[in-house]
Amino acid sequence: MNDRKSFPKNTDVARSVLPVPDIPPVGPTTYDARDPAAKFPPITPLRPPSGAPNVLVVLLDDVGFGASSAFGGPCHTPTAERLAAGGLKYTRFHTTALCSPTRAALIGGRNHHTVGMGAITEFATSAPGYSSMRPNTCAPLPEVLKLNGYATAHIGKCHEVPVWETSPVGPFDRWPTPGNGFEYFYGFFGGETDQWYPTLREGITPMEPWGTPEQGYHLTPDLTQRAITWIGQQRALAPDKPFFMYFATGATHAPHHCPKEWADKYRGKFDEGWDVQRERTFARQKELGVIPSDAELTPRSEGIPAWDEMDEALKPFLRRQMENYAGFLEHTDHHVGLLIDELERLELLDDTLIYLIIGDNGASAEGSLQGTFNELISISGMGELETPEYFNARLDKLGGPESTPHYAVGWAHAMCTPYQWTKQVASHWGGTRNGTIVHWPAGISARGELRHQFCHVIDVAQTVLDAAGLPAPTFVNGVMQKPFEGTSMTYSFDDGDAPERHDTQYFEMMCNRGIYHQGWSAVTKHRTPWETTGDAGIALDDDKWELYDGNNDWTQAHDLSKELPAKLRELQRLFLIEACKYNVLPLDDRGFERVLPDVAGRPTLVGDRQILLPGMGGMVEQHVVNWRNRSWSLTALIEVPTGGANGVILNLGGHGGGWSLYLKESVPTFCYNLFGLHWTHVRGERPTPEGEHQVRVEFAYDGGGLGRGGTITLYLDGEQVGTGRLDRTESIGFGYEYTEVGRDAQSPVTDDYVDGDSKFTGTIRWIEMEGGQDSHEHMIDPASIFRAAMAKQ
Secondary structure, three states: OOOOHHOOOOOOOOOOEOOOHHHHHHHHOOOOOOOOOOOOOOOOOOEEEEEOOOOOOOOOOOOOOOEEEHHHHOOOOOHHHHHHOOOEEEEEEOOOOOHHHHHHHHHOOOOOOOOOOOHHHHHHHOOOOHHOOOOOOOOOOOHHHHHHOOEEEEEEEOOOOHHOOOOOOOOOOOOOOOOOOOOEEEEEEOOOOOOOOOOEEEEEEEEEOOHHHHOOOHHHHHHHHHHHHHHHHHHHOOOOEEEEEEEOOOOOOOOOOHHHHHOOOOOOOOOOOHHHHHHHHHHHHHOOOOOOOOOOOOOOOOOOOHHHHHOOOHHHHHHHHHHHHHHHHHHHHHHHHHHHHHHOOOOOOEEEEEEEEOOOOOOOOOOOOOOEHHHHHHHHOOOOOOHHHHHHHHHHHHHOOOOOOOOHHHHHHOOOOOOOOOOOOOHHHHEOOOOEEEEEOOOOOOOEEEEEEEEEOOOHHHHHHHOOOOOOOOOOOOOOOOOOOOOOOOHHHHOOOOOOOOOOEEEEEOOOOEEEEOOOOEEEEEEEOOOOOOOOOOOOOHOOOOEEEOOOOHHHHHHHOOOOOHHHHHHHHHHHHHHHHHHOOOOOOOHHHHHHHHOOOOOOOOOOOEEEEOOOOOEEHHHHHOOOOOOOEEEEEEEEOOOOEEEEEEEEEEEEEEEEEEOOEEEEEEEEEEEEEEEEEEOOOOOOOOOOEEEEEEEEOOOOOOOOEEEEEEEEOOOEEEEEEEOOOOOOOOOOOEEOOOOOOOOOOOOOOOOOOOOOOOEEEEEEEEOOOOOOOOOOOOHHHHHHHOOOO
16 A cells, blocks of 8 residues: 655645645746746646644544443443554543533534633524624634645534524535535534434535335445545555544434444443442442543432432333443444444544544433433423333333434443533533543554543534644635644653643533633533523522532532632633633523524524425424424325325424325325324315316414414315324424435435335426424513523534
8 A cells, every 4th residue: 555654745825824824936937838948847746744633533422421440330342442553542531411512512613602612503603602603713723734745634513603604505504515615525414313214415415314214224335435445545546645534423413323232341330320330330440540530430410310229110111221222332432443343444443533522412311300212302301201111111112213212311420420410410420521542553652551630522623623734824815814722732741740730611601611720620500401491580699609620529529619609700701812812702501592593693494484496405493394292284295196096295303203294005194103102184075086186284383382283184176184182293303314306315304204215106297395484482481482492502
């Protein structure tokens, strides 16, 4: 194989202005190309400086510090252990406590509020720190690398695009490609997707999975194979060109979809519950040295029940939740390992700087106190439907294609051992401390060592630039740039005792906030992840602050706020200074208001009336008229061929809940699937004749609150042909599957048609969807809307 180091490098290129300006050679002007003076220097493709490594950043999703075996957890992660043995384990690496902000900070190289991502994209407001719109003064790392001659690819999850820009019409200037500097993208948008039926895109084009779950499809192997293929192509066609790959799995975010054989490997291993597991993990962490021998295990966080307090009838399901999650994480680690194996096979491993960041935040406590088989039920506030009998009847299906599961809060807390709290809680290390491994044999002489310097996700970009010998640019695309805000970690690569250089860092998420400074931390928790609002009635200024001495208290176990009030005030003041510097203010603890675009000050894509045309697809719920908790109608002009027609006119959702308007043997039919628990079919009295006709469904909402029932009426050419009742409806959303005109593209809403056999066999001219004027939004519990938005991030 070609050695890319043998190719010439542009070592004398001025790189502070990007793109590098094209400066034509200066020389004599000749008339005849055969003139000996008519010589020009050869064209040399732009490349980084000699010795610049390949870069692979692997970011797992929703994995707590105490989950991976590499950091003392119960989930077997041999790939992480292998990379750690050949590299470094960072025990004090931090994220932002939430998905979109961590990802924006990672690729942006700046604090999450600096790049406008103070919360998830669905909560964007018009305030600069919360707009979800990265300023053009903050060119992201992949853009900088691309303009310096790197090949760039993003494989996997993307939750950094403003929600109003995610439809098939864009705009695309904040998509991974072309807007974020990636030349290739294959993955999905949003906080989560179904691992068996994902909503995929390649570049800006919607894609379908290569097969069904029955045929062996699962998202993580698919992403891995795409990554392997892309790297192989780069090696084959441009061996002198280093690459930057951002590999962001959808795992282990909910839904916890795991092939059964991987979950079965853990059968019986969690029978004693989450309190015992915390103790076991804590002891193992001390053995590994990822926490000091004198560290203390923090008490169970307030509001989390003890294992012994849980209903015995629930415990078989609770145990299986954790078996399923552990299998999910090991399955993910295995496929990351296949990618590492391919780097080794291609002789690229030694010269590739690898970051394995085990979680974009702490473990997720968004699955309720008992967990869920179908998270849509819990999100919609209908948790009473999931009884112990319901759970235990579905034990063998947990993690499979018929489920959309999430584990209980107690397991999430255990996966954040030894720290307090979980994901969303930016004040405490349980929400922000994620085990991280750095592997680069050609650039790091140390092997299998620990590093305890304080680090933050914004440090990755500056580290990569340092390793590549590249400056942070002053101008990109003609715009003066804000400096990168992270600290290069290269100083610690070969010196475990080097004094830490990132010694001040603020944290803020949903008004959970804190400040780290030279070992000390001052923190305050304003809201609890599994609750839907901030602490009821507590003003921001009344939040209780805590003070911890990290030089002597590794786990934030001893609050010193009463003993050292002057030190606390000093750090509180420093938090406000940092908050002013990085666009954190104004603090915003609103919930429901931030979900409403008009109140939050962000654009919307659609109003109360919409026309859909043949060929339209790749749409998710926010791309169509809001139909929840109100009356609505859908009218389609179709043409039925000789012999009749079958298939879907329009659907929304899938096997876990949704609705579909379709013809079955030419008969207009509407199916409403309530969370896979109950299917209501309303069928027309007669088939649709050959020729052009209007098929219409109307839903008349009962009103009076959230998720109420209503009457369904079917019409054919304006004449009523069928009617039926729904006793209750889904109130928040049916998830993340694509809506396509003329077919149910992913998991089927109803078994009236099967997966892959739903395409409409007639012709659709147009579809009109309209929301009624009887909106009952004023009666909707605002906390329910907030809960749903947070649970899907």
